[in-house]
Amino acid sequence: MDLPLLIFTDLDGTLLDHHTYSFQGAEQTLRRLRECSIPLILTSSKTRTEILKLQERLGLNEPFISENGGGIFFPPGHALSDVAGAIPFNGYRGVVFGRPYAVIRGAFADLRRKFHVRGFGDMTVDEIMHHTGLNREEATLAAQRDFTEPFLFPADARSEEMAEAAAAAGLAATRGGRFLHLMGAGQDKGRAVAEATRLFQEKTRGRIITVGLGDAPNDLPMLQAVEIPVLLPGPDSTFADMDIPGLRLAPFPGSRGWGMIVASILDEVARQRCDDGNTGPRVHTAARGSAHNK
Ligand SMILES: [Mg+2]
Incomplete structure (x- = not known):
């Protein structure tokens, strides 16, 4: 990957607009991620088959996390599909955390x-x-x-x-x-995100910076498991109550807010990589914030 980023994102109300399930507002930024070969890991309460369908629409061929951290699934032939712990699961390979x-x-x-x-x-x-x-x-x-x-x-x-x-x-x-x-019990998005990060890190030279984006309480463990946590407002423009160090707040709900804040993180990491003379990026997380219901 050109920039050492790994992005985990919730779908409903985050990458997808709450009412229409559209990702139109994020299309330009999604293109940038593809151009930079930055893995985008869909991390949702949606099912395996729903996410597969959406990956097709998004042109994604990456591992993904289904049903609130129930499992991490790998596309056939993906570099991580033969990791220890992955088992055959309905024609796919996956690391399973959930109960049947x-x-x-x-x-x-x-x-x-x-x-x-x-x-x-x-x-x-x-x-x-x-x-x-x-x-x-x-x-x-x-x-x-x-x-x-x-x-x-x-x-x-x-x-x-x-x-x-x-x-x-x-x-x-x-x-x-x-x-x-x-x-x-013990199944959540955070556990699956931590394991997926570990698997990616094992296959990557240099340190990966993780980003997570979500909008609801079930995203809290995911946001706690990444270095750059991003909270999106709900469709009524209020934020879920979360107190996480370094939490960033997206300016708008859904795909529009997603596209803007991910673009700004890409700019920031690229700029720091440049400043550091390509010796490895650092992302300042000094700007601390938290969201509370208004
Ligand atoms: Mg959501």
């Missing part, structure tokens, strides 16, 4: 007895389309789950109570942009 979906659904049935919740496994494709705004093909892919169950809960329910009930069952519940997600 059947186990998660079993535990979800218990949760459903205590709370008025409804998961993807209870919904028809039409219902998933209704709640997500995805088209039929995308909603069908979203229903093909490996590790996690996204679910709706009543507006007056306390998500903390459901998180406690999940923990009592040896699982965890985390909040994304639209849903709560039930998954294995």
Whole structure:
């Protein structure tokens, strides 16, 4: 890679606009990443098959992290696809952290007895389309789950109570942009990002600088696992409550904010590489900030 960067990004509400799932506002910056051969690792609560479809649209052929850190998957022939710990998984190779979906659904049935919740496994494709705004093909892919169950809960329910009930069952519940997600305990985006970073670093000469971008509480562990954490505002322009050293705030929600802030990080790293006479980049993370709900 020309610049020693590795970028992890959430999708919904981050690289993709919350309502339309468009990445139009980021296209120019995505082109720059391709030109500089900087790996962009999609790190999402979306399923393996949804992300594969999106990688096709983005022209990406990189490893990716599905279902909130459930697994890291490698495209066939990728330099990392034969790493220790990668196993065959539905025609792909992957490092798996998540519990099987059947186990998660079993535990979800218990949760459903205590709370008025409804998961993807209870919904028809039409219902998933209704709640997500995805088209039929995308909603069908979203229903093909490996590790996690996204679910709706009543507006007056306390998500903390459901998180406690999940923990009592040896699982965890985390909040994304639209849903709560039930998954294995110890599984999160941060763990998968840390492992992916380690794998990339092993194959790379010189130190890699990691960047992470997200918009919701389920992105917190990912943002804590990277050197340059970036938080995007939600569609209502407020920021999720996160207190992370060096946190940078994107100027706009979705693809437009993503494109602008990633472009500025590329400029900054390229400039420092130049200043350092190509002896290796340093990124100043002295500008510290945190976001709180307004
Ligand atoms: Mg998101």
